[in-house]
Amino acid sequence: MSSTTEKSLLGIGLIGSGFMGRCHANAFGAVSGLFDLPAQPVKAMLADATDEIAQAGASALGFARATSDWQEMIADDAVDIVAITAPNILHEPMALAAIAAGKTVYCEKPLSTTAASALKMTEAAEVSGVVTSVGFNFLRNPMVALAREIIASGEIGEVTGFRGRHAENYMANPDAPHSFRTDPQGGGALADIGSHIISMARHLLGPIAEVSADCQTIYPTRPVAAGATERSPVVVDDMTHALVRFDSGVAGSIEANWAATGRTMDLSFEVTGSKGAISFSQENMNELLVYSGSGAGAGYKRIEAGPSHPPYDRFCPAPGHHLGFNDLKIIEVAELIDAHMSRGKCTPDFREAWAVQQTVEAMQTSSQEHCWITVGGAT
Amino acid sequence: MSSTTEKSLLGIGLIGSGFMGRCHANAFGAVSGLFDLPAQPVKAMLADATDEIAQAGASALGFARATSDWQEMIADDAVDIVAITAPNILHEPMALAAIAAGKTVYCEKPLSTTAASALKMTEAAEVSGVVTSVGFNFLRNPMVALAREIIASGEIGEVTGFRGRHAENYMANPDAPHSFRTDPQGGGALADIGSHIISMARHLLGPIAEVSADCQTIYPTRPVAAGATERSPVVVDDMTHALVRFDSGVAGSIEANWAATGRTMDLSFEVTGSKGAISFSQENMNELLVYSGSGAGAGYKRIEAGPSHPPYDRFCPAPGHHLGFNDLKIIEVAELIDAHMSRGKCTPDFREAWAVQQTVEAMQTSSQEHCWITVGGAT
Amino acid sequence: MSSTTEKSLLGIGLIGSGFMGRCHANAFGAVSGLFDLPAQPVKAMLADATDEIAQAGASALGFARATSDWQEMIADDAVDIVAITAPNILHEPMALAAIAAGKTVYCEKPLSTTAASALKMTEAAEVSGVVTSVGFNFLRNPMVALAREIIASGEIGEVTGFRGRHAENYMANPDAPHSFRTDPQGGGALADIGSHIISMARHLLGPIAEVSADCQTIYPTRPVAAGATERSPVVVDDMTHALVRFDSGVAGSIEANWAATGRTMDLSFEVTGSKGAISFSQENMNELLVYSGSGAGAGYKRIEAGPSHPPYDRFCPAPGHHLGFNDLKIIEVAELIDAHMSRGKCTPDFREAWAVQQTVEAMQTSSQEHCWITVGGAT
Amino acid sequence: MSSTTEKSLLGIGLIGSGFMGRCHANAFGAVSGLFDLPAQPVKAMLADATDEIAQAGASALGFARATSDWQEMIADDAVDIVAITAPNILHEPMALAAIAAGKTVYCEKPLSTTAASALKMTEAAEVSGVVTSVGFNFLRNPMVALAREIIASGEIGEVTGFRGRHAENYMANPDAPHSFRTDPQGGGALADIGSHIISMARHLLGPIAEVSADCQTIYPTRPVAAGATERSPVVVDDMTHALVRFDSGVAGSIEANWAATGRTMDLSFEVTGSKGAISFSQENMNELLVYSGSGAGAGYKRIEAGPSHPPYDRFCPAPGHHLGFNDLKIIEVAELIDAHMSRGKCTPDFREAWAVQQTVEAMQTSSQEHCWITVGGAT
Structure with a gap:
């Protein structure tokens, strides 16, 4: 018997132990057993709002140390990668500190919370040359990678149209209370989940040039807190419908909707081409519908995720064993570790996330001004 | 043995024996065997472009007489109902003649071909008091009637959003030639099939007040005729995406697309409410998806057409025996005969069809002017 | 103007004006407008139990004459084709009379009601050389024709398995009363609807050689009539599960179930081959699922019915306009008229229907004797 | 800052580092971050065939120590739970050793590999009182728990029928080679995956009393190894169709098929009741279809997995974020740790797994003897 040989170790410092913090911790814990990585992540430190919360989180999530001082954590030599799952308002100072620490x-x-802030973070990262990654996890799905390949291959011909949506129902109840999600600083359905379908649209078809959007607040007031009888006005959108024109000239539509009763995760798109089409919904995240052929044999083919669609093969050698949401985070973390070791680029990185935010803001402006807006035009 | 007793007879005069003419003839032939009507239609006369075409059509479709002179037919005493399936440009003179003849x-x-023309026809019909019906057959589906009932009942709560589409692929091929469909007078995807989803939207949620639309020509030229090598410019839209605001304040989106590779009949809608939702696609025309409930038992229920959804029961006493497209025309004709006998109203009648056309034109104007347009605002 | 020229006329004599009688009448009325046939059917006479019923039926369904004497009708010179939709017990005498009359x-x-009776009818028809057709209408679906073509083409390789079912819910309620369907003479789920999936199985893969079946009566008593409080024993099956071996050696399973809560028309099959597979359900009767390919691009393709799948093109020149149940009867009647004129063969004819019944009885025997039974082995 | 406080630790000894070994390791690593458990698993030792394999596995999977001597590992004081993912033939000696060690x-x-061996293991475990668990992971799905609850609640009325299947395509290629799966000792589609649907059937409806089965070898020979040209006979089944009668009297069918081209994970069932029905397929593992209601509003409802369906809430606080296959193993391990700490019972334990195996063998005997067989009848 021998003790096991370790690869070079990579210290992870995680900020936040809520839903997303747990996702990150789970991903860092599982990734080595699934991927053949150049380094092994070690859960070094967890920072949270108080010592108690941080310690409880560290214990549950397997981190060696805990702290209520995220600045101390960022500065710690044991930390190589800083993972930020704190409230949006703190992303900028935390990221700038981590970038400054290399x-x-x-x-x-x-x-x-704003495109301007995101650009500041992007430029700081690019000047210092650090690797950055942003958690648009739905892009990590092997089925999305397959969609990109099919588009690039020309199998569906020239792209002629796009129809995208991210619809959920978590704010469909008029009595769902205010939270950070309804904060005018970075809140609303468009910013919260519309950003996912915008990042997907860009991932598949490139930049969006121009938008005409209609941001609507369905429920004008909401309880000030869970269970409260007092209500206060809602100033963010519950639902946005937008017309888009991509840089390529392709036209389409995008919807963001967190009051979409009946939809739990309809992050969906249909890409139409001159010879074929692709259709996907996160509600059936382990399949991609691909249309090809003509005449008697034409039809939409349901392609199920399997080992032919990397990195599915890292999770299972056989098809039909579904990946789940948490697995997307594991894929994200695998790419992050590879990029960290090779000083490479993650997709998406800060610059891409900034462009997404700029598109969100163009839509908001379009709705306010009731006209078409060029993305980035006001800059 | 005895000869059969006939009800009062109703003479049908059909103009046109193409695809739609055959649909009408089939419907008038079948309706008595399925519905218990106050009168029995008789296929009295068929008019078409030449005597030969008219005679061949009358023979195949079971009409007693044939003519190449539609004016003669309209004037004939044997004709009580004039059914028009001629080219769009002829609808106005034919309808005005029939109205004049009562x-x-x-x-x-x-x-x-224009809203102005449609309004002229509408006003003429209303002045003379004749019954009118327009063939937006998809509204006749028992599942659409069920959708309306569910909305009206409050089962899905307050309506909060609409998402509609009519997408087909019959012009997806860049080499599909010019035809009456690409004629700037009344042509284009929006006018041709967008009118179906607009009529559906109005049928479900009422008038549309304001639009922002993007009409796009995907293929700038098409062959001048089938098989021709010569190509000429296309001036109508292949695809339109539009933002809409209903009179009720509800917001949503509408897409019309005849270049939608992979879609044969995606006339679909999703109506979202504060307590539930409804989803439908003509691709599965015998089912309606209805979302209700909350917590562990919430979900989209697939309701299959059956005898509980009139007038399905006229076609079959058991569920699961699908209605087809041609059956929708039979339902349309049954309503027409009832309205004719009672001097009642069809849904939709000329006025409703005019309002649809007005909405189409508002979208076209919006696209040209690149801004929001109030429907009927220019009147 | 001229009167229309008629083709040679074909007199139809229909027995019965219930659900199936109406289907037949509708089909004979519509077929000329859709198919290019060598002769034109004329609704000559309708026979039913009483003069009143017959006259009412003839009037509603467009038959020229009515009678309560089916023998008189069969003998009438105006009748060329006898269509039988009377109770099962009368099929034999009616068919034998019609055969005797040529x-x-x-x-x-x-x-x-029994295979022996069906064989007697078959032999009489073959001796006299008359054309026969039996209303297993589900075989007429263009999607079923496509399935047969795909199997015959070798596209799915060697057939390796079969899984078939006909499940409906019309007797799922324990209080659904007795009727002719629960009569031991020809009744039960297996005879009533199991015959459909057996005919389908034979249509696709050929004769069934051997069976092991389990016929089960789920509800031991039912009301003696609708609304009655008195109940009497049920002696027929509500549900049959069977193992089958085809003559070809292929193994599989068949289920017949009229107490299948939740299923309205799950006449479904999956044919598995060494290279591909086919899946179909009448619940989605306008589509066929075909699996082919391997690796990253393999998947089930949803092929929608369209003009490339004859005779869909007779109903509509574009895909996506669904056929309905009544359309299957029109296709059946078109084949019948063609066969009548050419003295050809219908699929299925009496002999095929006898073989289906023989298979049903083998399953019943297998269940009673609790062992495997060779189909036709006792003959 | 403080170091984190640990719960009482639970040493895991894993045998095997193949696909299933990795699943186990991943589950033991992730479970503490997701579930609130009474103890924290520690990856203490990994045993595999050679020191090299064991060390590589331990390194990749995060085990503290590695060994090629599984007996040494079982005896080690650091090991509290022995997880066996070794070849089937070794399960008995390994389990007996672990049981002997308490x-x-x-x-x-x-x-x-046989029911007799499984019974020996079961009795040993029961005599010694150790906790046992067997990896029928598909039972851990929250949607399966929901199905059980719905059945138990009476929502679907009296259960009247069952239709189950486990169909995959991994041996559909005639050139898929021999492996341990085709070994007559415990091999074949029925034993390999049929056991999953049998365990599911028992989980939902209780013991199976009697079976009539048809085990068929589709491809009589297979290559002796991957890529080999030499072929040798196959003596196990590729596909089994079976009729079943449960102890409760309910009848149904079960299919096991590893040559089911087109199916990657059709572990599916339909439970029919007098008032409703349930339908599920592992191909859509995050949803359960539940039929209820009658008349105009009846239909199959698609219930998506969400936090209302424990322990989904452990993975995500919102619905629509799919669980994947690996998550089922995490749930399995959470139950195991709970049972270990409370000396409770896992579902399924050794006794249940023995009953499954007994049912498999009854089906094999039924096929050989071509007759119905009582399960456990020969004992």
Whole structure:
């Protein structure tokens, strides 16, 4: 018997132990057993709002140390990668501190509360040359990678149209209370989940040039807190419908909707081409529908995720064994570790996340001004 | 043995023996065997472009007489109901002649080539008091009637959003040639099939007040005729995406697309409410998806068409025996005969069809002017 | 103007004006407008139990004459084709009379109440050389024709397995009363609807050689009539599960179930091959799922019915306009008229319907004797 | 800052580092971050065939120590729970050794190569009182728990029928080579994956009393190894169709098929009741279809997995974020740790796994003897 040989170790410092913090911790814990990585992540430190919360989180999530001082954590030599799952308003100072310390930064979406702030973070990272990654995890799905390949291959011909949506129902109840999600700083359905379908649209078809959007507040007031009888006005959108024109000239539509009763995760798109089409919904995240052929044999083919669609093969050698949401985070973390070791680029990085945010803001402006807006035009 | 006793007879005069003419003839032939009507239609006369075509059509479709002179037919005493399936440009003179002769008019969609023309027809019909019906057959589906009932009942709560589409692929091929469909007078995807989803939207949620639309020509030229090498410019839209605001304040989106590779009949809608939702696609025309409930038992229920959804029961006493497209025309004709006998109203009639056309034109104007347009605002 | 020229006329004599009678009448009325046939059917006479019922039916369904004497009708010179939709017990005498009169016979399924009776009818028809057809209408679906073509083409390789079912819910309620369907003479789920999936299985893969079946009565008593409080024993099956071996050696399973809560028309099959597979359910009767390919691009393709799948093109020149149940009867009647004129063969004819019934009886025997039974082995 | 406080630790000894070994390791690593458990698992030792394999596995999977001597590992004081993912033939000696050492045993399915061996293991475990668990992971799905609750609640009324299947395509290629799966000792589609649907059937509806089965070898020979040209006979089944009668009297069918081209994970069932029905397929593992209601509003409702369906809430606070296959193993391990600490019972334990195996063998006997067989009848 022998003790096991370790690869070079990579210290992870995680900020936040809520839902997303747990996702990150789980991903860092599982990734070595699934991927053949150049380094092994070690859960070095966890920072949270108080010592108690931080210690409880560290214990549950397997971190060696805990702290209520995120600045101390960022400065710690044991920390190589800083993972940020704190409230959006804190992303900028945390990321700037990590960048200043030369650490790789892995930040949850949205990158910040405004595009201007996101650009500041992007430029700081690029000047210092640190690796950055932003948690638009839905892009990590092997089925999305397959969609990109099919588009690039020309199998569906020239792209002629796009129809995208991110619809959920978590704010469909008029009595769902205010929270950070309804804060005018970075809140609203468009910023919260519209950013996912915008990042997907860009991932598949490139930049969006121009938008005409209609941001609507369905429920004008909400309880000030869970269970409260007092209500206060809602100033963010519950639902946005937008027309988009991509740089390529392709036209389409995008919807963001957190009051979409009946939809739990309809992050969906249909890409139409001159010879074929692709259709996907996160509600069936382990399949991609691909249309090809003509005449008697034409039809939409349901392709199920399997080992032919990397990195599915890292999770299972056989098809039909579904990946789940948490697995997308593991894929994200695997790419992060590879990029950290090779000083490479993550997709998406800070710059890409900034462009997403800029598109969100163009839509908001379009709705306010009731006209078409060029993305980035006002800059 | 005895000869059979006939009900009062109703003479049908059909103009046109193409695809839609055959649909009408089939419907008039079948309706008595399925519905218990106050009168029995008789296929009296068929008019078409030449005597030869008219005679061949009459023979195949079971009409007693044939003519190449539609004016003669409209004037004939044997004709009580004039069914128009001629080219769009002829709808106005034919309908005006029938109205002048006091005949009930059953006209295929679009009602005419412009909203102005449609309004003229509407006003003429209303002045003379004749019954009118327009062939937006998809509204006749028992599942659409069920959708309306569910919305009206409050089962899905307050309506909060709409998402509609009519997407087909019959012009997806860049080499599909010019035809009456690409004629700037009444042509384009929006006028041709967008009118179906607009009529559906109005049928479900009422008038549309304001639009922002993007009409796009995907293929700038097409062959001048089938098989021709010569190509000429296309000036109508292949695809339109539009933002809409209903009179009720509800917001949503509408897409019309005849270049939607992979879609054969995606006339679909999703109506979102504060307590539930409804989803439908003509691709599965015998089912309606209805979302209700909350917590562990919430979900989209797939309701299959059956005898509980009139007038399905007229076609079959058991569920699961699908209605087809041609059956929708039979339902349309049954309503027409009832309205003719009672001097009642069809849904949709000329006025409704005019309002649809007005909405189409508002979208076209919005796209040209690149801004929001109030429907009917220019009147 | 001229009167229309008629083709040679074909007199139809219909027995019965219930659900199936109406289907037949509708089909004979519509077929000329859709198909290019060598002769034109004329609704000559309708026979039913009483003069009143017959006259009412003839009037509603467009038959020229009515009678309560089916023998008189069969003998009438105006009748060329006898269509039988009477109770099963009358099929044999009616068909034998029509055969004796040299008339083409179109009989609803099941052909008779026993395989022995069906064989007698078959042999009489073959001796006299009349054309026969039996109403297993589900075989007429263009998607089923496509399935047969795909199997024959070798596209799915060697057939390796079969899984078939006909499940409905019309007897799922324990208080659904007795009727002719629960009569031990020809009744039960297996005889009533199991015959459909057996005919489908034979249509696709050929004769069934051997069976092991379990016929189960789920509800031991039912009301003696609708609304009655008195109940009497049920002696027929509500649900049958069977193992089958085809003559070809292929193994599989078949289920017949009329107490299948939740299923309205799950006449479904999956044919598995060494290179591909086919899946179909009548619940989505306008589509066929075909699996082919391997590796990253493999998947089930949803092929929608369209004009490339004859005779869909007879109903509509574009895909996506669904066929309905009544359209299957029109296709059946078109084949019947063609066969009548050419003295050809219908699929299925009496002999095929007898073989289906023989298979049903083998399953019943297998269940009673609790062992495998060779189909036709006792003959 | 403080170091984190640990709960009482639980030493895991894992045998095997293949696909299933990695699943186990991943589950033990992730479970503490997701579940609130009474103890924290520690990856203490990994045993595999050679020191090299064991060390590589331990390194990749995060085990503290590695060994090629599984007996040494079982005896080690650091090991509290022995997880067995070794070849089936070794399950018995390994489990018996672990039982003798008083360790909790977590064994992959099938429990052993014969029912007799499985019974021996079961009795040993029960005599010594150790906790046992067997890896029929599909039972851990929250949607399966929901199905059980719905059945138990009476929502679907009296259960009247069952239709189950486990179909995959991994041996559909005639050139897929021999492996341990085709070994007559415990091999074949029925034993390999049929055991999953049998365990599911028992989980939902209780013991199976009687079976009539048809085990068929589709491809009589296979290559002796991957890529080999030499072929040798196959003596196990590729596909089994079976009729089943449960102890409760309910009848149904079960299919096991590893040559099911087009199916990657069709572990599916339909439970029919007098008032409703349930339908599920592992191909859509995050949803359960539940039929209820009657008349115009009846239909199959698609219930998506969400936090209302424990322990989904452990993975995510919102619905729509799919669980994947690996998550089922995490749930399995959470139950195991709970049972270990409370000396409770896992579902399924060794006794249940033995009953599954007994049912498999009854089906094999039924096929050989071509007759119905009482399960456990020969004992």
